[in-house]
Each structure stands twice: as C-alpha cells, then as structure tokens.
Amino acid sequence: xxxxxxxxxxxxxxxxxxxxxxxxxxxxxxxxxxxxxxxxxxxxxxxxxxxxxxxxxxxxxxxxxxxxxxxxxxxxxxxxxxxxxxxxxxxxxxxxxxxxxxxxxxxxxxxxxxxxxxxxxxxxxxxxxxxxxxxxxxxxxxxxxxxxxxxxxxxxxxxxxxxxxxxxxxxxxx
Numbered sequence: 001x002x003x004x005x006x007x008x009x010x011x012x013x014x015x016x017x018x019x020x021x022x023x024x025x026x027x028x029x030x031x032x033x034x035x036x037x038x039x040x041x042x043x044x045x046x047x048x049x050x051x052x053x054x055x056x057x058x059x060x061x062x063x064x065x066x067x068x069x070x071x072x073x074x075x076x077x078x079x080x081x082x083x084x085x086x087x088x089x090x091x092x093x094x095x096x097x098x099x100x101x102x103x104x105x106x107x108x109x110x111x112x113x114x115x116x117x118x119x120x121x122x123x124x125x126x127x128x129x130x131x132x133x134x135x136x137x138x139x140x141x142x143x144x145x146x147x148x149x150x151x152x153x154x155x156x157x158x159x160x161x162x163x164x165x166x167x168x169x170x171x172x173x174x
C-alpha cells in the first residue's frame with residue numbers, strides 16, 4: 001500500500017547561486033482566504049482565492065534580520081509526521097504602531113506569503129493557520145544595541161511550505 005504520492009528521484013548538485021534569508025512577508029487573516037489549490041502535480045500552489053475586500057498586508061524589515069526554518073518531525077511508534085515552520089522577524093524601534101501589529105500577530109490566526117532572497121515565494125498556513133509562538137520588545141542596553149520587536153510566527157502543517165509561482169504571488173500582492 002502506498003501511503004504517499006512522493007517518489008525518490010535524486011537531487012543534483014546545485015550552482016552556487018543561493019542567498020540565505022528572507023526579503024518580505026505578507027500576512028492575511030485566515031478567514032479572508034476562501035480557497036487554496038495545488039497544481040496537478042501537487043508540487044506548487046496554483047491559486048489562492050481571497051475574500052473580495054481583503055488583501056495581504058506587507059511586513060518589511062532590515063536585511064539580514066529575518067529567516068524561515070522548516071523542521072520535519074516523525075514518530076514511528078505513533079505513525080505521525082508533521083512539519084513546523086518558524087518565521088523569525090525583527091522590526092527595529094519600539095513604537096505604538098509596531099506594538100499593535102505584534103499584538104495582532106500574537107492573538108490572530110493568519111496565513112502568509114514569504115519572499116526569500118532568491119526571489120521565491122512560499123505559502124505558509126495551508127493546513128493550519130499560523131500565529132505568533134514567541135514575541136518580545138527590547139530596548140537594548142548600549143547605544144548601538146538592538147531596540148525593537150522580535151516575533152516568531154509558527155506554521156504546523158502536513159508538509160513543508162509550498163512554492164507559489166511569481167505570477168500567482170505578484171497578482172495577489174499588487
């Protein structure tokens with residue numbers, strides 16, 4: 001009995017053209033997404049349908065201050081498998097507008113799009129909504145210390161985040 005639709009095909013050695021980190025994140029309330037479909041090979045997001053008046057909100061941060069990490073966990077005894085994706089974001093300067101946004105992330109249920117530094121878009125929140133699993137506000141001690149907010153958004157899913165073709169993502173985000 002086949003328990004999944006994935007088969008081993010091998011991975012070639014890639015070129016040295018990868019950059020770490022992420023450029024930008026867009027979030028939307030979970031209730032504002034009405035449908036998500038995969039392409040026929042179940043390898044990429046084909047469409048994301050958003051409620052009429054809703055739109056993804058952009059979150060910008062300084063380069064080198066954000067990342068996304070997906071960790072797969074399997075338990076043979078329980079017959080379970082899941083993937084946790086954490087998106088760590090850092091926003092400079094403590095101020096009311098940012099505090100309010102961090103609180104919305106902490107208390108909300110969202111879905112999101114992450115743009116990495118390689119120009120690839122990734123969808124998070126496909127199986128379950130994402131929400132903040134950690135957040136902090138920091139003043140720093142020395143004049144040159146970081147001061148601002150840090151937040152970790154967590155997605156628990158059946159699979160690693162699916163790529164969204166640039167044409168699909170850019171249509172949603174413009």
